[in-house]
Amino acid sequence: GAGVSQSPRYKVAKRGQDVALRCDPISGHVSLFWYQQALGQGPEFLTYFQNEAQLDKSGLPSDRFFAERPEGSVSTLKIQRTQQEDSAVYLCASSFSRYEQFFGPGTRLTVL
């Protein structure tokens, strides 16, 4: 079956531009997570949804980062006024139980 998909796979933005990253979770998965992975680092938690409710956004690094999941399925991570330090791979994961998260391929964001 289809796994978690993310689009675009690669995004180049000029500093100051806004970007939107999309995640399509596995159908029926209630939980959805966003992680940020900088070069040479492990993924770092950004935010968590259960259905359409954003239950935890403690990892969002600044108020320029915003995530939504309005219908409890597709999620969008938006970054406003991108900065060079936002350059990273953004991973989305979904799960139906606490014991396994299924990851997407990631979106590699490069801010020039």
Add this chain to the structure above:
Amino acid sequence: AQRVTQPEKLLSVFKGAPVELKCNYSYSGSPELFWYVQYSRQRLQLLLRHISRESIKGFTADLNKGETSFHLKKPFAQEEDSAMYYCALMWGNEKLTFGTGTRLTIIP
């Protein structure tokens, strides 16, 4: 605060030799620990979880609360084990805290 430490960024092992990837954690609650693996050009995927006490692809990991460790072991390395391995701690609302990862290379 919770933390996961993987002291080795790179590890090279000969095929057929034993493998041990180290993971230490810091967490005040009851830990739930996982190993995730990323093979070349593939996405991150679960390898094993401590609660299942299972062996996957010949790998095992034992949670040692006294030493706050969750090392990953395999008695005989195979070439297909070459990959990036991440130890992860689950806490709060099922969020994961990852270590920085160990790149394992199996030498033929």
